[in-house]
Amino acid sequence: MNNTLTEKHILKGNVNTPVSYLTLSLVFLLPSLVLITRFGVGLTSFGFLLVGIFCWRKASLVRHLTEIRWVLTALLLSLGFALLGMWLHPEMHLRSLEKPFRMLSCVTVLMAVLAVRPSRKALWYGLIVGTVSGAVFICYQRWGLGIERPGGLINSITFGDLELCMGMMSLAGVLDFKGRNVLWPALGAVAGLVGSVATGTRGGWIAVLFAALLFLRYGHFLRTRVARASALLVFSLLVGTYFVDQTGARERFNQGISDVKTYFDGGQAFTNVGVRLELWKGAVMLIEQHPFRIAGTRQVEAEMKQLVDAGHLQPFVLNAEHFHNDILQQLVFGGIPGLLVWLATMIAPLLFFLRILRTHESASPSVVAPALAGLLLVIGYFSFGLTEVIFWSVMSCMFYAQTLFLLMGLCLNARDEAEVAA
Numbered sequence: 001m002n003n004t005l006t007e008k009h010i011l012k013g014n015v016n017t018p019v020s021y022l023t024l025s026l027v028f029l030l031p032s033l034v035l036i037t038r039f040g041v042g043l044t045s046f047g048f049l050l051v052g053i054f055c056w057r058k059a060s061l062v063r064h065l066t067e068i069r070w071v072l073t074a075l076l077l078s079l080g081f082a083l084l085g086m087w088l089h090p091e092m093h094l095r096s097l098e099k100p101f102r103m104l105s106c107v108t109v110l111m112a113v114l115a116v117r118p119s120r121k122a123l124w125y126g127l128i129v130g131t132v133s134g135a136v137f138i139c140y141q142r143w144g145l146g147i148e149r150p151g152g153l154i155n156s157i158t159f160g161d162l163e164l165c166m167g168m169m170s171l172a173g174v175l176d177f178k179g180r181n182v183l184w185p186a187l188g189a190v191a192g193l194v195g196s197v198a199t200g201t202r203g204g205w206i207a208v209l210f211a212a213l214l215f216l217r218y219g220h221f222l223r224t225r226v227a228r229a230s231a232l233l234v235f236s237l238l239v240g241t242y243f244v245d246q247t248g249a250r251e252r253f254n255q256g257i258s259d260v261k262t263y264f265d266g267g268q269a270f271t272n273v274g275v276r277l278e279l280w281k282g283a284v285m286l287i288e289q290h291p292f293r294i295a296g297t298r299q300v301e302a303e304m305k306q307l308v309d310a311g312h313l314q315p316f317v318l319n320a321e322h323f324h325n326d327i328l329q330q331l332v333f334g335g336i337p338g339l340l341v342w343l344a345t346m347i348a349p350l351l352f353f354l355r356i357l358r359t360h361e362s363a364s365p366s367v368v369a370p371a372l373a374g375l376l377l378v379i380g381y382f383s384f385g386l387t388e389v390i391f392w393s394v395m396s397c398m399f400y401a402q403t404l405f406l407l408m409g410l411c412l413n414a415r416d417e418a419e420v421a422a
Contacts, residue, residue, distance in 0.1 A: 023051050023116040027406065028126040031166055034399050035134035035195075038153055041398045045106065048402065052108025055115035061107075064412055068110070071352060071408070074344035075104040075401075081294075081334065081341045089296030099397045103345075106401035113409025120370060120410050124173035127166050128188035134163045135195035142198040149200045157388050158396055160201030165380040167192010168211045169403075172373035175365040207383035211376055275316065276324045276387065282313045283328040292335040300332055322392055326385030349404055350378045356411050364418050370410040377403055 026047045033040025052059070061068070079100040086092045134152070138159060141150030149156040170188030177185055196204050262274070282304055286295075289303075307313045323329045330342040353374040360367045381400055384390040391397050 019051060019054060020116050020118070022047065023112050024118045024122050026051070026112070027118050027122040028129075030399075030402055030406065031123070031126040031130035032133070033130070034166075034395070035130060035152055035159060035162060036137055041395050041402065045102070045398055045402060048109040048112050049105065051116065052111035056111055058115035059111035060114060061111060064114070067352065067355075067412070068408065070344075070348040071404075072104075072107065074341075074348040075100070075107075077341045078345055079104055081338060085294050085296070085334070088294055089299070091298060092296055099391070099394055102394065103397055103401035106398070106405050109402050110405040110409045113406060114412060117413050120176055120366065120414070123370075123406065123410065124170065124176060124185055124188075127170040127173065128184055128191075131163060131166050131170055131188045131191040131195060134159070134166075135191040135198070138163070138195050138198045151199060154393070154395065156199040157201050157203065158390070158393060160196040160199030161204050161207075161380070161384040161388070161390060162396065162399065163192050163195035163199070164201075164204040164207060165192075165377060165384075167196070168207065168376040168380060169373040171211070171215070172369055172376055175369040175372065203384050203387035204380075206386060207380045210379045210383060214372065214375060214379070275320065278314055278317050279320055279323045280325060280328060282307055282317055283323045283325070283332050285312065287328070287331045287335075290335065291331075292337065294335060294338065295333050297333075322389040324388055326382075326389050326391060329389050346378055346382050349374065349408070352408060353378070353411070356415065360415060360418065364414070367411065367414040367418055370407045370414060374404065374407040374411065377407065
């Protein structure tokens with residue numbers, strides 16, 4: 001009798017209860033609100049916290065501890081490293097603990113998903129609504145208000161990166177739809193691309209190359225002509241933006257090449273690319289001096305000023321908030337140990353999703369779709385971090401952690417469903 005009830009719970013989940021409706025709403029709202037409100041990520045975080053606490057017994061985290069332990073360990077190490085930095089540098093405020101603590105607390109998202117077992121379609125439709133509404137908003141700013149580099153309610157780089165990331169995850173949702181319904185997640189992927197292009201952000205282009213490689217590897221799950229045509233259309237549109245003058249993609253691409261050439265020829269360095277190159281130069285100098293040091297903000301600022309005073313760097317680097325590269329940012333402030341801790345928060349989730357794909361590649365696309373979306377999330381954030389500190393804002397960190405645990409939960413649920421159905 002207990003086994004029958006367990007199978008029914010796995011196959012159908014908790015339906016027609018206030019908690020199930022709340023969880024389903026939170027799964028939908030997380031991607032829907034992130035780009036068009038200032039409170040969306042905080043609201044869903046609080047909602048998942050309540051559901052996770054309420055349903056912690058049903059979540060059965062212990063049953064999945066072997067699979068999720070490295071992700072939890074990585075986030076625990078991140079929090080511990082932040083505590084160590086605060087102990088070494090008392091001038092650092094408690095705010096330095098906010099991001100690692102809140103990211104770790106997002107494990108309640110996993111608890112809620114495992115306990116309530118919401119439909120995956122809530123996430124896919126949430127991504128579609130989020131990318132479309134974000135694209136409409138940013139296109140209005142770009143071509144309606146005439147803002148050259150619009151950024152919605154945040155900034156152009158973060159907005160463009162998150163829009164593109166959600167668009168790539170929407171494309172993974174194509175695997176979970178049938179027939180002509182695959183046009184819906186394809187719409188989300190197109191909207192994510194359009195919204196990213198409208199911001200003029202170039203950092204996300206590397207992420208698209210990784211996405212293309214992933215879909216070449218797992219493209220055999222696109223079993224219908226409509227699904228294959230939708231995926232091909234999205235990547236064709238990406239290439240096509242280069243040839244449409246109104247998008248500004250070709251101009252931004254050529255400008256980037258010109259900025260690099262000008263910088264290394266000793267010309268004007270105060271350009272978008274030139275500023276980054278000068279900051280990276282300064283970061284490398286600091287890393288060479290202290291490769292294992294855990295530094296404080298005042299310490300780094302003082303050393304950067306010394307490099308400027310000595311004529312090694314140009315003065316405008318002192319106005320930058322960060323080093324526009326996640327790897328260099330971690331090395332400057334945490335040394336090689338800090339970099340390893342940060343990389344763990346990328347590699348552990350990456351291995352989790354790769355393991356799901358490797359061990360269940362012959363299973364239903366319902367297992368593969370959230371795992372592929374998880375890979376795209378991690379790879380997207382890593383790619384964005386090559387030209388930006390994507391983890392600089394609390395909102396960006398929280399979206400990563402919540403979506404990460406959400407997709408992990410959906411993967412584990414889908415795997416259980418596939419095993420019970422078999």
